Amino acid sequence: MSTQVIVINGGSSSGKSGIVRCLQAVLPDPWLRIGVDDLIAALPPALTDAGGGIQVGEQGRVGIGEGFRAAETAWTTGIAAMARAGAHVIIDDVFLGGASSQERTRALLDGLDVLWVGVHCDAAVAAGREIARGDRVSGMAASQAELVHEGVRYDVEVDTSRSEAVDCARTIAAHLRERP
Amino acid sequence: MSTQVIVINGGSSSGKSGIVRCLQAVLPDPWLRIGVDDLIAALPPALTDAGGGIQVGEQGRVGIGEGFRAAETAWTTGIAAMARAGAHVIIDDVFLGGASSQERTRALLDGLDVLWVGVHCDAAVAAGREIARGDRVSGMAASQAELVHEGVRYDVEVDTSRSEAVDCARTIAAHLRERP
Amino acid sequence: MSTQVIVINGGSSSGKSGIVRCLQAVLPDPWLRIGVDDLIAALPPALTDAGGGIQVGEQGRVGIGEGFRAAETAWTTGIAAMARAGAHVIIDDVFLGGASSQERTRALLDGLDVLWVGVHCDAAVAAGREIARGDRVSGMAASQAELVHEGVRYDVEVDTSRSEAVDCARTIAAHLRERP
């Protein structure tokens, strides 16, 4: 079987988005990229401003409510359907619940050939890059750096504190399964 | 049955996105918004830079290739799956093919209760707003103003050259079907 | 003498930026546009996050501290110098202090030929457009709609609740003074 979905998991400011854009550039087939940031952009104000949705609180800690969880499940179900309809999809995600987030995602992607990718970045380096980008709440990078990988199992892991995004993308591309 | 999907169709700079944001604010349930601009943002460079994808040419005319069409079909299939999984979805679209675009979309949304909305705007007004927003290729608004509505059938139509976005949203909201 | 600086004053979501882009498109000479939003983007986090700078509080009310005021004075002094060095400049501003803001700006633009433009918009219409754009704190439009015009004297006034941006721009352009 050949890879239909690439799930990229990493903390805020770990460099996932840059790797995803490089993957799109280096892979010969067209791959769509969709991330949790797109889901957040799709939400109504009621699910980003207040209880029930997603909020960023003290120290950049992210809170998730039931309304957000319900939207996320429908969203991922839809992405799975895109892949079953023939699209190659890269999902750019942040597993705030670690292994339990992976299990939830795995269940929704049932039957698809998924490549699980972990994007690591030293917490201190990610915190510095958070300052450099200037568009994220301070503290998100540090609070998520370890958390999102707890108990998660990967097919391939990269570290953006040690390698450039384009090199990480090449490493990931080398792990894609091709139909024989 | 109650409305599960709202499809908003209108030309570039007709004011669709503003109406969609107002709809999200005025509707009591949470509605996700997903548009053709999100699909374009999800595409790899190979499908936006060159043959096979989507390009904006002379006078803002948009060209569509087979690669884009294939991605769009999988994408809309996925959005339909989100709605079937329980999400309320507003699709912000541009029917470059008029009635044939609607038929293609209708087939992919099969079995869902869809409210079809036409967003009109005088071509000259839309062209002026295209200048005012400053982020679109000149000519798109004028070339699409009539084209996208050719042969399309709607449940409700609004005109942003005559009404504010929030009033258009209220008109649309009044047409939503609620389960008895 | 001919106009060297156009100062456009209006509340949040009154449609100033659209008018400014239309002015740049319709005027035959090149005009630079610089606004208070550019100053805010230039500030360090210490002047946008906390005391001493600029913050948006309850109901979209904007608070200004001494640090912001000092930066703004140097900034406007610099824009005046750009105009004295030969650039045509459109300043997109929000006179939170009404007449006193105008006096402060007038003093810094000393010796330059300035066209003062007021951009009005019904408070209710501006509040609706604030929802439609979706990127401003709720309440800014309503709280600023009248406030910013208190005691201010204009060479020309336009109303975006009654006219399109490009028509407002043409009205303003007709008031530019040309050297005989």
Next chain:
Amino acid sequence: MSTQVIVINGGSSSGKSGIVRCLQAVLPDPWLRIGVDDLIAALPPALTDAGGGIQVGEQGRVGIGEGFRAAETAWTTGIAAMARAGAHVIIDDVFLGGASSQERTRALLDGLDVLWVGVHCDAAVAAGREIARGDRVSGMAASQAELVHEGVRYDVEVDTSRSEAVDCARTIAAHLRERP
């Protein structure tokens, strides 16, 4: 005398903006940041679309016309005036003409205490980051990597292919002159 202006020069995708944001975060006084990208954003369409202005051509090569040059001179004159009026200013620039660009800038900043900073980045690394960011014309990074430093003299030089942005910022901060 103490440093009034920091001029940061480096090629496209060399990481200047990230360093500038880190500098603003680590320096105790408030520093304004203004860059050539802000000038380009201030220009009318006539100076970015066509002859006389600035354009990005084949291989990301940037062409500069007389209209752009005139606007740039007035712009830098204004930034110098901001600094003379008491603002601390960080200028984020790209010396397409190398030493001659520096001379032009130096003349306009006459009488100010300027810290000249060179931001280096290996051409191949910058080209990879250009792909990762996904919002620049392909080729700009490679074509500017060496070009912008030709004959330029610096007070301090950093290399983002070897150090993180926040560390580069600390190196630069250590070179600021303080009034005794």
